[in-house]
Amino acid sequence: MREVAVLGVGCTRVGELWEKSIRDLIFEASREAMDDAGIEGIDGLYVGNMCSGSIQEQEHLGALMADVLGLRGISAAKVEAACGSGGVAFHEGVKSVASGLQDFVLVAGVEKLSDTSTADATASLMMAEDAEYSAFTGATFVGLNALIHRLYMNRFDVMAEQIAAFAVNGHNNAVNNQYAQYRSPTTVEKVLASPLVADPIHLLECAGTGDGAAAVILCPLERARELRVHEVITIAASSVATDVFSLPEREDLLSFSASRMAAEQAYGMARISPQDVDVLEVHDAFTIVGTISIEDLGFVKKGEGAKFVHEGNISPDGKLPTNTFGGLKARGHPVGATGIYQIVELAWQLRGEAGKGQVDDADIGLAQNVGGIGSTVAVHILRRSR
């Protein structure tokens, strides 16, 4: 199996981009990635997306993307795994280059949620959970996460402040990210003073709905070394795992076994341990999901995540700089694009191009992208190649 490297990256700003279509977003991010890589020739395309069918009445984004980019004839596929669509599409792109069948593969993620009402967007996102046994009850996505949030507080005797701290880190980091949706710093007090969306989850603990696209170009490691456009970043591990689909059927609501499994596999592939990770991207769709993820990825013991975050350990100058561009909370969460934004941001960190958010001597980055409430988890480990 061939080693795979990141050759170029690009993304759009995240926001309510009324003036831009799915087409525009895909084009902008992909074009930026192609310019960043300095190449025009692409062998294959993947696009991660969840809701274009229900919101834009447009499926078949693979062929659409090939056409938009003027790459007519090229093979293309849409990959979907709910909010984990980007991470899973990236995994498929890595496999394609690793297989030797394709050399230069462009993986994009795109989502445009602002084309519909909040109610319809909420319904579309609930398609990530089990329609027959879970959505059927009338529960919303944030409602199910609120059950987890409450249970976590009770079982581990955790304060609301400690969980809310996750959002503060994201907002403070996004200030320096020109692509972020929310560039305003915040405080634990402000988060807890924001309206309750689903008790005990406050508005400022939820990733907002937004539009955006991100793109990465992959190629064989040896080609990246020859071309040497940037610092060479290798994919040290690419792993996807799944969990019991319907949340109410899980044995333990406070641990996502797919995160644990994907992480374990990834650490094995990269031959590292969690202590070796210099910069982390986790899927903080809600503060509680970010908190639990840090535990499941092996950085702290179960039940200690909130305390760890609240003590400042995930801030840029902490032990484990996390979501340095704002994370889902503040960079924004254009569902199917989120997993690709994470890769783009890790690449910037490992190249030393992260600007004011730069983590010193960042050699190894880990990205965790979640589909549904932990039903699918993609874990990628990127490494700067010396």
Add this chain to the structure above:
Amino acid sequence: MREVAVLGVGCTRVGELWEKSIRDLIFEASREAMDDAGIEGIDGLYVGNMCSGSIQEQEHLGALMADVLGLRGISAAKVEAACGSGGVAFHEGVKSVASGLQDFVLVAGVEKLSDTSTADATASLMMAEDAEYSAFTGATFVGLNALIHRLYMNRFDVMAEQIAAFAVNGHNNAVNNQYAQYRSPTTVEKVLASPLVADPIHLLECAGTGDGAAAVILCPLERARELRVHEVITIAASSVATDVFSLPEREDLLSFSASRMAAEQAYGMARISPQDVDVLEVHDAFTIVGTISIEDLGFVKKGEGAKFVHEGNISPDGKLPTNTFGGLKARGHPVGATGIYQIVELAWQLRGEAGKGQVDDADIGLAQNVGGIGSTVAVHILRRSR
């Protein structure tokens, strides 16, 4: 790159399966494929599907499928390329085994169109075409195909009877297929006496809407040789190509360049020419699409497909036995499953398990699966390994 083989196949009957859910269909087809392969251990899942979001309000079918099959933890992804979702999912499965990352991969396709009204199913299927520049005009999928059908008749001076013959072949072949939706034989006269759906396309020239699932288990060729559960069938070629996305922008409406490109690549990979193909599966969503496909795949010259079919050349005892289980027209067309049904049926032919529809000495089979109106085409060549 490792060679890949088909280890097991399975499918459900196609029909209006009111009593079965998406879950049931996936389970039934996958369980049959696992039993057929004689294995329980699977490393990865792919599922081809187009409309579960818009019709069942259920996305995230990869994780759902892992759960349904009791394969918790396993990596899984949904792959979508409109009506070509099955073929493209299969292509991803082949790449995954070829890469060496996974050994036993289950690729399923599923669709359940009967859960909604005909009008809503029609709207869902139109998501295969360009929403902004094509669907926006109010055109339906059959309406656009009718333009092609009329133009073909005019340009090549072809009679309605000659194009209708494609449907007759499918219906007559489906009589012996226990999984087929329409097992009634028909005649050119009956086809042309059926109501016009979109002039000049008659009802009996269209694949109906139906529900179904099909599944294939792939593994490395050497493992298939060791296990030797059945005749060993290798994937001699796997290719996907795309075309201009919006039909009105195409230079030539009467030739699908994605078909030509995918076929050319596939013949090169398999080192064969069209004359070597013993049994063919083409995507006859409409009689005109089947007719044009036979031309684009290189079996006859442009404009001669209808005459070739009308003269009986694609019948079981003709030069090019085609859609021997009924094709999309009569076996049925559960959109995202169709590309997998084609592979299942080719495997049966190459193993010599095709019953009354068996083609003598079938060594090489080709399947062509189309997404949209030729926007994506997947071509696979299967070969019996002696």
